[in-house]
Amino acid sequence: MTEAIVQVQNLTKRFGTFTAVDGISFEIRRGEILGLLGPNGAGKTTTIQMLLGVVTPTGGTIQMFGLPFDRHREDILGQVNFSSTYVSMPQALTVEENLRVIARLYGMNKIESRIDEIVKQMEMEEFRTKVTRKLSSGQMTRLSLAKAFLTEPKVLFLDEPTGSLDPDIADKTRSLIKDIRRSSGLTVLYTSHNMREMEEMSDRIIFLQRGRIVAEGTSESIKAVYGETDLEEVFLKLARDQSVKMSRP
Amino acid sequence: MKLHRITALLYRHFCLYKRSFPRVLEIIYWPFVDLVIWGFITLYLQQFKEALPDFVVFFLGALILWDVLFRAQQGITISFLEEIWSRNLMNLFASPLTPGEFLAGTMALSVGKVLVVSCVTVLAAFAFYSFNVFVLGLSLIPFVLNLIIMGWCIGVLTTGLIMRYGQEVEVLAWGLVFLFQPISCVFYPMSVLPGWLQAVAQFNPAAHVFEGMRAVIATGVFPLHELAWAVGLNAFYLVLLIAWFHRMFAACKDKGLLVRVGE
Numbered sequence: 370m371t372e373a374i375v376q377v378q379n380l381t382k383r384f385g386t387f388t389a390v391d392g393i394s395f396e397i398r399r400g401e402i403l404g405l406l407g408p409n410g411a412g413k414t415t416t417i418q419m420l421l422g423v424v425t426p427t428g429g430t431i432q433m434f435g436l437p438f439d440r441h442r443e444d445i446l447g448q449v450n451f452s453s454t455y456v457s458m459p460q461a462l463t464v465e466e467n468l469r470v471i472a473r474l475y476g477m478n479k480i481e482s483r484i485d486e487i488v489k490q491m492e493m494e495e496f497r498t499k500v501t502r503k504l505s506s507g508q509m510t511r512l513s514l515a516k517a518f519l520t521e522p523k524v525l526f527l528d529e530p531t532g533s534l535d536p537d538i539a540d541k542t543r544s545l546i547k548d549i550r551r552s553s554g555l556t557v558l559y560t561s562h563n564m565r566e567m568e569e570m571s572d573r574i575i576f577l578q579r580g581r582i583v584a585e586g587t588s589e590s591i592k593a594v595y596g597e598t599d600l601e602e603v604f605l606k607l608a609r610d611q612s613v614k615m616s617r618p
Numbered sequence: 619m620k621l622h623r624i625t626a627l628l629y630r631h632f633c634l635y636k637r638s639f640p641r642v643l644e645i646i647y648w649p650f651v652d653l654v655i656w657g658f659i660t661l662y663l664q665q666f667k668e669a670l671p672d673f674v675v676f677f678l679g680a681l682i683l684w685d686v687l688f689r690a691q692q693g694i695t696i697s698f699l700e701e702i703w704s705r706n707l708m709n710l711f712a713s714p715l716t717p718g719e720f721l722a723g724t725m726a727l728s729v730g731k732v733l734v735v736s737c738v739t740v741l742a743a744f745a746f747y748s749f750n751v752f753v754l755g756l757s758l759i760p761f762v763l764n765l766i767i768m769g770w771c772i773g774v775l776t777t778g779l780i781m782r783y784g785q786e787v788e789v790l791a792w793g794l795v796f797l798f799q800p801i802s803c804v805f806y807p808m809s810v811l812p813g814w815l816q817a818v819a820q821f822n823p824a825a826h827v828f829e830g831m832r833a834v835i836a837t838g839v840f841p842l843h844e845l846a847w848a849v850g851l852n853a854f855y856l857v858l859l860i861a862w863f864h865r866m867f868a869a870c871k872d873k874g875l876l877v878r879v880g881e
Contacts, residue, residue: 384874418877421712425871443714451712457705459630466633473626474713500637516709 371398374524374556375420380429382415382580389415391580392429397524400554402546404561404571404588408608412580413560414455417526420558421451433524447475452517453528454510460502464493464512467501468519475520483519490545491515492538506533514542518549524556531566543570564601574600576607583607619722623715627723628730631697645731649685649739656681657747675835678749680804680828682739686762687802687824688795689735690769693728694721695776695791702785708877717867721860724777725770732766754831757840761827764845767852768823772798774859778866784879803828823851 373396382390390412397403405413418424420431422442431438433445458467465484472480488497491511496504504512510533517525527546531539543566549555561567567574568588576584576591584591584607588600595603635641660677701707710720743749752758776790801815802824808816819825830844870876 382874415874418708418874421708423708423711423871423877424874425868443716446712446714449712453708456708458709459634459700459704459706461637461704462630462633466630470626470630470633471709471713473629474623474710474715476620476622476714 371400373397374399374434375558376430376432377416377420378430378432380416380419380431381427382412382419382424383427388580390419390426393575393577393580393582394429395575395582395585397556397558399556400550401572402550402557402559402570404559404567404574405577406560406567406574406604407577408604410579411577413577414453414528415580416577417451417453417528417558417560420526421449422446448523449526450475450517450520450522450524451526451528452510452513452530453526454513454530454532455528456513457509458501458512458516461500463500464488464497464504464515467512468516471516471519477520483521487515487519490518492541507535507538510534511538511542518545521553522555523553524558526558528560529562530559531561531563539566546570564599564604568600576604578607619716619719620714623713623719624723624726626715627697627710627720628726631700631727634700645689645734646738649689649735650742652685653678653681653739653742654746657743657749660747674747674749675753676832677805678743678747679751679754679831679835682736682743682751683761683765683827683831684799684802684804685735685739686732687765687769687772689731690728690766691773691776691795692769692791693731694724694770694773695780697724697727698777698780699788699791702780702879707879711876717864718860721774721863724773728769728773729766732762732769736762754834757830757834760845760849761831764823764827764848764852767856768827768848769795771823771852771855771859774856774863778859778863781870781879782866782875784875798822798824801825807832820847821851823848823855826851 375397378394379392380390380394381392393416405416407413415424419426422438434448436445438445462470468484468487469480472483477483488494491514493511493515496508501512514530517527531542534542546557550557559570571588573586574588574591575582584594591603592598592600595606597603597606656677660674663673701710740751743751754761772795776794779787779790801819801822803811803819808819808825808829811819826844826848830841833839833841833844
């Protein structure tokens with residue numbers, strides 16, 4: 370069995386009396402794409418923020434590459450990156466200046482050739498010298514993804530990565546993620562509200578509701594457990610069911 | 619502490635400023651306006667120079683040195699605000715960058731800003747009033763260094779408060795430093811303050827710098843005890859505030875504020 374790169378045990382986050390994430394445990398194995406699914410406010414983004422160290426868990430443990438996150442933050446984050454539709458980049462800098470800042474933050478070598486490579490891969494040549502504030506939302510999303518791929522991470526957290534991309538670029542982005550995964554064993558945690566995309570991308574899916582894991586498995590096994598042929602129907606059933614029971618097919 | 623992460627921050631701000639004329643103007647404009655206004659007031663008051671010798675040197679020297687402190691503080695706080703305004707904090711703090719490296723980067727940036735501002739004010743003072751700030755001699759170096767460190771202290775304090783309480787307290791970036799101005803005794807000796815306020819001013823490193831500056835101008839003697847006070851207090855405050863900033867940073871991560879500040 371492939372080794373677990375990300376190990377989360379009993380992870381909990383409370384903000385005052387509100388519990389955003391409620392004792393979840395899961396693993397992501399090397400080269401696996403794990404889909405994190407759930408309605409708004411289910412705890413997906415908070416989970417990713419804890420995995421990136423920008424929110425401190427109230428309880429539980431996070432390990433990556435076999436190292437406890439709280440004691441090896443710098444070592445771990447040097448091998449991790451993320452892309453989120455909720456995060457922007459300095460608007461007054463050009464695309465390539467922003468990428469240069471990120472490359473330097475991660476201590477990369479051969480920065481210029483790597484930027485050339487990623488710009489080509491993400492088809493960003495036409496706007497690489499453009500100031501970020503002048504980018505369209507689709508171009509901005511591509512920059513955010515380029516920033517995530519630039520540092521050649523071993524683990525990638527993608528929070529609704531194709532949200533504002535046109536179908537062509539979204540498809541190319543998914544292919545790129547799968548290609549990189551194949552060639553480098555990239556491990557990915559992926560969130561999306563697009564069920565088709567989730568099925569296409571994810572080896573396994575975790576369904577979160579009110580901070581808890583209520584279903585976990587391959588999309589096929591989850592659909593089978595809930596007697597549906599469509600993941601979207603499962604989503605609606607789980608999201609609307611107030612007394613949903615935990616299911617781990 | 620990794621140098622490449624600190625230079626990454628410097629590069630990020632260099633790119634910002636090279637393309638933003640209003641931002642460059644903001645650095646230069648206020649010190650220049652301050653200098654011109656106070657300079658002419660000083661020239662007017664010079665008519666009474668028999669009562670107060672070396673008036674011009676006192677005021678213009680003080681004004682130039684106060685701007686050193688102010689810009690050192692702004693260098694830290696405005697850099698942090700730039701990250702909030704561009705919703706970039708998560709990109710920074712989800713990278714291996716540590717809060718200590720972030721502060722080191724902003725401190726280095728503030729030194730750059732101080733250099734630019736000082737060039738402008740020193741040249742303007744010479745062009746408009748034939749005032750040469752270098753009459754203060756070598757004592758200028760420890761004075762300036764201490765004011766930069768004091769500016770850092772106020773900058774770290776302001777940044778920590780903005781991080782914790784959000785953009786509601788953003789105005790502190792421009793206002794908090796002026797709370798320290800009356801007890802910094804920039805334009806008057808400490809002795810004019812009421813006794814209780816003198817006791818407070820004793821614990822302000824900047825007050826010792828300006829007292830020292832006046833002593834150099836008036837007597838030509840460098841007051842080592844004032845320098846020792848300034849250095850000791852600055853070292854104490856800087857260590858204390860950096861430790862406090864780290865605690866604030868941890869508290870913000872705990873409350874989820876780091877990813878929400880600016881929303």
